[in-house]
Amino acid sequence: MQLNIPTLMLVDIYILALVGILMLHAWRRGRREPTLGYLAAMLLLGALGTVLGSLRGIGMDYVPLVIGNVVLQLCGAMNWTAMRVFAGRQPHLPGICAGAVIWALLCLNPAFYESLTVRVALSSIVTVSYAGLSAFELWRSRKSLEVAYVPALVLTIFHMGFYCVRIVVDRGMPFEQALVSSGQGTSFFSLLVFETLLYAIGIAFVTLAMVKERAELKFRAAAYCDPLTGVGNRRAFMSSGEYLLASCEHRQEPAALLLCDLDYFKRLNDNFGHAAGDEALVAFSRVAVSSMRKQDVFGRIGGEEFACLLADADDEAAAQVAERIRREFADLPAQEPGLLSVSIGIAGTREAGYDLFRLLSLADEALYAAKDKGRNRIQRYTAD
Template sequence: MVLHIPTLLVVSVFVFFLMGLLTLHAWYRETREPSLAYLGGMMLLGALGVVLVSWRDRGADFIPILFGNVVLLLSAAFNWTAMRTLVGRKPCLPGILAGCVIWLLMCLIPAFYHSMPNRVLVYSLLAFGYGVLTTLELWRSRHSLDVAFMPALLLTVSHTVFYAVRSATDDGLPVTKALLGNGEGVPFFSFMLFESMLYVIGIAYITLAMVKERAELKLRAAAFSDPLTGIGNRRAFMLHATHLLDDSQQRAEPAALLLCDLDHFKRLNDTYGHPVGDQALIAFSGVLMDSLREEDVFGRIGGEEFACLLGACNEPTALEIAERVRHAFARLSILEPGLLSVSIGVVTTHESGYDLSRLLSEADQALYGAKHQGRNRVQTLRSLYLGLA
């Protein structure tokens, strides 16, 4: 069955134009993701290109041959740029314009300009080239992309393969014969229009899904991240610490909780200003990252309060780590020596069990004892009770 080509042309222009407007609307109203802007531009250029290449046998054939194909090649370049910006790379202006420049230079050769098979071959190879570039952008970023990119990759590969096949098999079909449904190339011409519409609809939907997935991941990360220090916030700590305690209990392994509070933090802010206080918080977060293991859980759970849960850790090891943190923070050169210090309360599951709320409560008591005994010290709840006794 041969599809009605005049209807396909009208529908393809309508689909390209509508999908372009919807994609640009999604870019403008929601994400401002550059890839959506380039993708919307690709579709609008595709609509314009189809209109221009259909303008044959009207006394101005240079319009479809020159401008129509240039616009379509620019559309293919925008498709490549959309995927390029999606993976975090900057647009490449020379690459965007390369296809158009090559086409215009080829059209200066009369043997090329007046030969439809040659024009179809060169255009198909250029479109194939942009398809390969688009595929490579997705493939080489496959390990860094945090979204489901495989549908976009497969769709792009199939679209690229189509133009490889076209370059080898299609000699072209004059638009006048295509509109009349005459000629051996009518079925292929119909399929080309149909394939283009499927690709535009598919790549728009898939790209929008990838952008939405990435936005959701960023929101989720922001919900579990402290905006100043970049480490986990209270919500993240409570969630991951609960999981670590459950695993430790199942394996019958000890765990230790360190509750850290920067000393005289209000005085630090009042004396040196909030920017210096922020530097101290960021610096202490860096000390924790350098001092703890990857499997440990830590986060900023209050203004100047930090909590660390150490898995497979007994009291002597926890005290050693706490002292390491205390000394490392005191040695920082943000302020004069002696002005930066931290008090740390330490409890373990051996005395307090595996309930996180109880661990935090008893670590807070130990921390209060450290503050009460002069600050800049590590205090366990057990030694505090023994001292009180």
């Protein structure tokens, strides 16, 4: 198979410009996600650099050799910046400009300007450096990304490896000679254009997929989170609770549910305002979470109603946790003595089985019994 250089460069320019425009559109439509903006800049700069690089042999070699390569160095810098921003870090302006500035300054040296081999080596080194930085940004943030970053990492490492090979084997071929040789067989320059095109397309779509996946995770987290307290909402509690009960049933471990309702919450809102009520909800959430273990499930399932599902906990252990929550919440400073208190109903799998709705129903009965007995207390469910 022969790779015709003029055809490759024409396809390269067309596809880079097209994908760059599409990425620019995605950036503008996607709440201006900065990663997509820098990626669009990378693609458009790549198209422009290829256009400028194709102008050799028309009597203005400084345009492709100096300006064209400066643009291509900025293209690599935009790739690195896109990965850096996606990883949650700020753009680094000196690093963005470093490759382009080094190239422009070295072109002032006649020895460098006239040596094709040295220019090819430096261009490859800069490309390898920016690709290596891009891979490093993904790798160092792999634990916090929470998206499928491996395809982007593999693509970038392969791109970096290709240019490492170029440093070793490519001593440079004049552009006019490369055009002639492309009609006789595939040259390394042809492979270079082809690989760079494939990388640009691949990294664009892989990054777009990562941005989309992270946006979906954020929307899903928002749908399962109570915005005031930061704990799970009713949907999250029901989903996680059913999963926890299924695990406990599989291991034949007991579980217990605490249904908590803040006492005199309406009076707190009426006398001191809704801001005071919100503070009480946040404070109770903080107290309850501090008593939970990693495997337990906690959520706000109503206005001032919370539920705690304790894994591997019998009635006695559940009562101890409930009493600790009740006591610590009652000890918080309040606008008037006794204003902050909570009633807690307890039900276990011994009475309700591993049915979350049944547990909630029995715990609700116990909660009403605690309210009837004067509030600010815990009450276990009994058949009576």
